[in-house]
Amino acid sequence: MKKLLLIFAILCSGFSFAQGIILSQENAAExxxxxxxPKCDRSRQxxxxCFDNKLRNHIIANFEYPDIALAEGLEGTVTVEFIVDKKGKIEVLEVTGAHRYLQREAIRIIRAIPKMEPGKWGNKPIAIAYTVPITFIKP
Structure with missing residues (x-):
């Protein structure tokens, strides 16, 4: 709950255009x-x-170990907090962990998520916050 309130406070203070309800992944799932x-509306799941599977597949398909990180022997887990806003677009909120080279790659992967139909509470679109860990292990 504290994380949800923090995200809400950051969005309201920093982005006045992002008004509305923001649910955490856990609250939204409940x-x-x-x-x-895209295409999850036709899925049997x-x-x-379907969202979880598509997100996992997206990360795997778009993952590229940064050359400079390989050369320097960098590894670690990057945690990316992002929202799917009420227009279905991705907004990265916070990135933590590992080296900045790995953080940049994690941001690139998350920003490449396709636009989607936003979550809806009744008929009203809402933003939903997600936290995703991406682990970089040298090949």
Missing amino acids: KGITPIW TPAQ
Whole structure:
């Protein structure tokens, strides 16, 4: 709950245009609210399962170990906090962990997530916050 309030406070103070409700992934899942990844509306999986699978596959398919990080022997886990806003676009909120070269790659991967149908509370689109760890292990 504290994380949700912190995210909400940051968005309201820093981005006056981002007004509205923001749910954490956990709260959204409890309420059965999730953004719809492209083509997940035709899936046999629940929207939340499809979202999770598509996100995992997206990270794997777009993952590129930065050359400079390989040369310097950098490894670690980068945690990216982002929202799928009420227009279905991705906004990165915070990136922590590992080296900045690895953080940049994690941001690139998350920003490459396709636009999707936003989560809805009733008929009103809402933003949903997610936290994703991306682990970099030298090949």
